[in-house]
Amino acid sequence: MRQTELIDNLIIDVFKNSRDNFVSGQTLSNKIKVSRAAVWKHIEGLRKRGYVIDSIPSKGYRLVEIPDRMSPDEIKGSIKTGIIGKDLLFFDEVDSTNDIAMDSGAKGAAEGLVVLAEGQSHGKGRMGRTWVSPKYVNLYVSILLRPDISPPHAPVLTMMAALATAQAITDVTGLETMIKWPNDILVDRKKVSGILTEMNAEQERINYVVIGIGINVNMKNGDFPENLRMPATSLLGCTGKRVDRMNLLCTLIETLERDYEDLRNKGVMSIFERWCKRCDILGRHINVSLQGEVITGVAEDFTPEGGLIIRLDWRKKRVIYAGDVSII
Numbered sequence: 642m643r644q645t646e647l648i649d650n651l652i653i654d655v656f657k658n659s660r661d662n663f664v665s666g667q668t669l670s671n672k673i674k675v676s677r678a679a680v681w682k683h684i685e686g687l688r689k690r691g692y693v694i695d696s697i698p699s700k701g702y703r704l705v706e707i708p709d710r711m712s713p714d715e716i717k718g719s720i721k722t723g724i725i726g727k728d729l730l731f732f733d734e735v736d737s738t739n740d741i742a743m744d745s746g747a748k749g750a751a752e753g754l755v756v757l758a759e760g761q762s763h764g765k766g767r768m769g770r771t772w773v774s775p776k777y778v779n780l781y782v783s784i785l786l787r788p789d790i791s792p793p794h795a796p797v798l799t800m801m802a803a804l805a806t807a808q809a810i811t812d813v814t815g816l817e818t819m820i821k822w823p824n825d826i827l828v829d830r831k832k833v834s835g836i837l838t839e840m841n842a843e844q845e846r847i848n849y850v851v852i853g854i855g856i857n858v859n860m861k862n863g864d865f866p867e868n869l870r871m872p873a874t875s876l877l878g879c880t881g882k883r884v885d886r887m888n889l890l891c892t893l894i895e896t897l898e899r900d901y902e903d904l905r906n907k908g909v910m911s912i913f914e915r916w917c918k919r920c921d922i923l924g925r926h927i928n929v930s931l932q933g934e935v936i937t938g939v940a941e942d943f944t945p946e947g948g949l950i951i952r953l954d955w956r957k958k959r960v961i962y963a964g965d966v967s968i969i
């Protein structure tokens with residue numbers, strides 16, 4: 642361990658032992674056996690690393706918040722999967738984890754590559770939207786797969802990811818999750834997660850697919866932009882407690898791998914049937930906005946390709962594959 646890191650850790654230990662009390666610069670200097678100027682330099686360094694440290698001239702310093710950083714080594718050590726997560730690319734900030742995973746796919750990266758970032762400067766959402774991606778609070782993860790399925794069946798991969806994400810959130814937090822067609826994960830009717838799948842395919846076969854999953858984990862409700870298409874929240878907003886992102890990530894990857902094995906061994910219907918049970922719109926009157934057009938009808942059924950069958954009137958039905966649904 643480097644000298645700076647060693648001293649930083651000693652300072653943090655002193656703070657932890659003093660619970661919520663202020664510790665004077667002199668006490669830190671005596672305990673750690675460095676000058677007061679060095680204490681000040683290390684406090685500034687810790688602040689730059691995301692530690693929130695109060696200081697009051699007459700009282701000294703007090704540790705208020707420890708940053709929540711993920712460590713790629715810890716992640717690699719914790720994931721117990723055979724395919725997904727065998728290779729991991731970890732970044733402090735990227736434009737979009739999906740872009741990195743698509744590039745890796747084009748360069749021949751193996752199936753199962755996970756691209757993870759603490760923040761994204763150009764996080765991508767569905768239908769050309771932006772995915773708000775502040776650093777160190779949420780999960781932004783993209784998974785590269787090379788599935789042996791035909792392009793028309795590709796939407797089942799998004800269904801699989803939605804199922805795994807909903808299940809992982811429930812397993813880690815105890816929250817009840819719903820899937821809103823086509824692939825939003827909701828808690829209490831508010832969006833906590835979204836999925837963006839991109840693929841490189843030929844007419845007959847898929848070369849590679851990237852499944853990008855964003856989960857609002859510890860973002861404060863006040864930090865969401867006001868102009869969002871639908872109400873959004875985070876797991877912190879729902880539970881009132883910070884959620885361990887590493888634990889959620891590992892649970893997600895393990896759940897996804899189990900579902901991927903199901904898909905490969907039992908086929909598309911094994912995912913489709915479970916996905917249908919988690920969607921709550923069948924039988925409801927809905928509006929769907931689709932490239933400037935609004936379709937109104939009753940959500941009647943899904944097709945195994947992920948299409949939504951809408952009954953427009955007693956004679957007419959329409960199948961759509963994308964759009965924003967709102968329940969009337």
Ligand code: BTN
Pocket residue numbers: 736737738739740761763764765766767768770772780781782783824825834835836837853854855856
């Ligand atoms: C949606 O619009 O609901 C889909 C959001 C998908 C966001 C994730 S975050 C990780 C990955 N990288 C991106 O740029 N987008 C996806």
